[in-house]
Amino acid sequence: MRIKPHLRVLARCLEEPVRSRWQGSKLSSAWSFQRRPSQLMHTDEAGKMFYITTPIFYVNAAPHIGHLYSAVIADCLHRSRLLRGFNSRFATGTDEHGLKIQQAAESVQKHPLAFCSEVSEKFKHLFTKSNISYTDFIRTTESRHRSAVEHFWTVLLKKGLIYKGSYEGWYSTQDESFLTPTQVTKVTDANGNEITISTESGHKVEWMKEDNYMFRLSEFRAPLQQWLRDNPSAVQPEKFYHIVLQWLDDDLPDLSVSRHKSRLQWGIGVPDDPEQTVYVWLDALVNYLTVAGYPEGHGLWWSAAHHIVGKDILKFHAIYWPAFLMAADLPLPQVVNVHSHWTVQGKKMSKSLGNVVDPLDTAQRYTVDGVRYFLLRQGVPDHDCDYDDAKLVKLLNSELADALGGLLNRCTAPSLNPTQTYPQFCPGSFPMGSPEEPKGRTKPEDYHMVQSVTELPSVVLEHLDSLHIYKALESISACVRQTNGFVQRHAPWKLDLADAADKRWHDTILHVSMECLRVYGTLLQPVVPGLADKLLSRLGVRSEERTWEVLGFLERYYGRKCAFEGRTLGPETGVLFNRLERDTGKAKPKTIKKNKLKSH
Ligand code: MSP
Numbered sequence: 325m326r327i328k329p330h331l332r333v334l335a336r337c338l339e340e341p342v343r344s345r346w347q348g349s350k351l352s353s354a355w356s357f358q359r360r361p362s363q364l365m366h367t368d369e370a371g372k373m374f375y376i377t378t379p380i381f382y383v384n385a386a387p388h389i390g391h392l393y394s395a396v397i398a399d400c401l402h403r404s405r406l407l408r409g410f411n412s413r414f415a416t417g418t419d420e421h422g423l424k425i426q427q428a429a430e431s432v433q434k435h436p437l438a439f440c441s442e443v444s445e446k447f448k449h450l451f452t453k454s455n456i457s458y459t460d461f462i463r464t465t466e467s468r469h470r471s472a473v474e475h476f477w478t479v480l481l482k483k484g485l486i487y488k489g490s491y492e493g494w495y496s497t498q499d500e501s502f503l504t505p506t507q508v509t510k511v512t513d514a515n516g517n518e519i520t521i522s523t524e525s526g527h528k529v530e531w532m533k534e535d536n537y538m539f540r541l542s543e544f545r546a547p548l549q550q551w552l553r554d555n556p557s558a559v560q561p562e563k564f565y566h567i568v569l570q571w572l573d574d575d576l577p578d579l580s581v582s583r584h585k586s587r588l589q590w591g592i593g594v595p596d597d598p599e600q601t602v603y604v605w606l607d608a609l610v611n612y613l614t615v616a617g618y619p620e621g622h623g624l625w626w627s628a629a630h631h632i633v634g635k636d637i638l639k640f641h642a643i644y645w646p647a648f649l650m651a652a653d654l655p656l657p658q659v660v661n662v663h664s665h666w667t668v669q670g671k672k673m674s675k676s677l678g679n680v681v682d683p684l685d686t687a688q689r690y691t692v693d694g695v696r697y698f699l700l701r702q703g704v705p706d707h708d709c710d711y712d713d714a715k716l717v718k719l720l721n722s723e724l725a726d727a728l729g730g731l732l733n734r735c736t737a738p739s740l741n742p743t744q745t746y747p748q749f750c751p752g753s754f755p756m757g758s759p760e761e762p763k764g765r766t767k768p769e770d771y772h773m774v775q776s777v778t779e780l781p782s783v784v785l786e787h788l789d790s791l792h793i794y795k796a797l798e799s800i801s802a803c804v805r806q807t808n809g810f811v812q813r814h815a816p817w818k819l820d821l822a823d824a825a826d827k828r829w830h831d832t833i834l835h836v837s838m839e840c841l842r843v844y845g846t847l848l849q850p851v852v853p854g855l856a857d858k859l860l861s862r863l864g865v866r867s868e869e870r871t872w873e874v875l876g877f878l879e880r881y882y883g884r885k886c887a888f889e890g891r892t893l894g895p896e897t898g899v900l901f902n903r904l905e906r907d908t909g910k911a912k913p914k915t916i917k918k919n920k921l922k923s924h
Contacts, residue, residue, distance in 0.1 A: 373628040374405040374412040379637055380419040380611050383443035384428035387450045389681040390666045390673060393699050398632045399456045403850035404788050407872045413625055415615040417462035418444040422604030423497045426590035436590045440465060450683055454692050455853050460615045464607055472614040473607050474595045476652060485651045489538040491580035498527035500604045502580055536600060537582040544647035545576040559642050560791055561705050564662040568642040581606045609645045629657040635664050661791045664708045681711050693852035694720045700851050701797045717904045727804045729900035732859060734811055735837045736893055746838055746888045747831035749880035754832050765829050773806040777840050778877055784847050800844055807840040838863055839878045846875050855901060861894040
């Protein structure tokens with residue numbers, strides 16, 4: 325079989341046994357995307373690395389709640405890995421090149437870089453205010469990024485995977501995307517004119533014809549299919565994995581990866597060609613490598629890459645990006661995690677509709693933790709979710725203010741806990757038992773609760789790892805309800821503290837409830853860091869006792885020593901989460917005005 329020269333280069337990099345396997349077969353089976361030995365790290369450290377990214381955000385408009393959603397998901401996963409002892413890195417940033425940004429800057433008569441800097445700062449500001457604990461913030465206008473893109477381009481060019489050609493077809497500036505004839509449709513606009521739009525995004529497209537550089541994407545259709553078949557969890561949730569496979573059933577034309585300078589000046593120049601600018605998506609995707617240190621020293625982090633992306637940019641991350649990476653002979657991301665979108669009254673948020681929810685204003689009214697909790701508790705990855713103030717108020721009041729805050733208040737209020745300590749557990753009052761055979765002063769439901777809370781950390785972990793954050797929160801919420809039921813059932817306020825047996829049982833009820841609260845607070849840290857800190861501080865839990873590795877639960881029940889027993893509670897007695905006003909909830913969501921950016 326004759327092997328194309330550029331593929332021969334790829335083959336050289338494969339390990340010996342793999343190479344001999346593919347030389348005798350077709351290209352599609354040539355690629356083994358199981359990690360190759362040379363790319364594996366042989367240290368324990370490798371298994372404990374985690375590199376999570378958000379998409380880098382376009383700076384043509386101010387951030388909205390949907391952008392914050394991508395960042396909150398990534399932040400939650402990053403924090404959860406840190407709590408599990410991982411060496412975790414979390415990258416976010418801004419996507420500042422391209423026609424869309426060039427036009428946005430022109431429309432407000434600003435120099436593109438000044439315009440980008442202003443909006444990039446808005447993202448940074450939002451993330452700081454929202455407790456987004458990124459470790460790296462990248463701007464594609466930085467010189468470290470330009471070097472990475474130039475290097476990446478040169479690698480692809482040298483391998484013969486980029487060639488000079490001409491592109492004729494549809495382009496959507498809004499999506500910065502090339503579209504095939506089957507991906508567009510004709511419609512009549514508000515002025516009665518016939519226009520062509522992208523069927524997927526609904527954005528207007530234009531016909532363009534240009535000489536530029538093309539990437540041999542068509543060569544990668546079979547390798548991409550193979551990668552997905554070999555790695556069924558490479559794109560999650562499953563729904564999106566199947567969508568990508570379906571796309572790959574169709575032809576995959578070569579991709580234009582540059583624009584003529586006369587049309588696009590605002591971008592990274594094609595190395596050694598003053599007439600061409602690198603296509604903004606190639607430029608943008610390389611950001612993930614830039615942060616990891618590409619072209620030098622990126623290996624360790626790059627092997628642990630997890631991308632969080634919205635469903636609208638799936639094609640770029642699950643087709644173009646892996647194809648580019650294969651072309652550059654780099655490992656593919658471990659997972660592309662996809663989320664759906666936030667709508668308002670069932671409609672897509674858009675500047676033109678003026679229904680874009682302002683995340684800073686929302687946080688001001690409902691607190692940062694309130695917004696984070698709502699987004700992660702209500703957002704399901706597979707389906708779009710509707711943003712609604714009333715729904716938010718109802719959820720936060722019931723789960724954070726009443727259920728969790730009420731439980732903490734009950735256990736720590738001086739009336740019930742006059743010594744302000746983490747009380748003693750009495751094994752005689754709450755002996756080891758089962759729902760079928762309750763012992764001491766217990767009831768069957770008490771054992772159900774202990775079992776649920778014992779299992780909760782692993783349940784939460786599993787849901788977080790599969791990006792079902794809402795399920796993790798649902799499980800915590802169900803346990804909080806069980807604990808409230810426990811306190812209610814045994815009504816410690818009715819016990820006679822002068823009676824020694826009653827006193828022991830009273831303290832045991834509080835001890836068990838506080839142990840539950842400690843587990844909830846510890847598990848909630850990635851989602852609502854501020855609120856969790858308040859809760860744990862009130863319980864007297866020190867910072868080194870908050871990792872998931874040392875969590876433990878109800879050690880005394882299991883016959884072990886409890887580090888918290890007898891400890892003095894923290895001094896901060898304030899309300900954990902203030903109930904939100906119903907009226908506020910009925911107010912319409914405050915939106916970002918359509919032309920707000922123009923007033924800069
Ligand atoms: N710049 C590109 C990404 C390049 S990554 C190499 C881009 N930027 S974006 O600002 O338009 O979108 C950034 C992220 O915000 C995407 O994941 C997108 O899905 C997400 N969201 C934008 N609107 C959204 C909602 N209404 N709801 C949820 N997420 C949304 O695409």
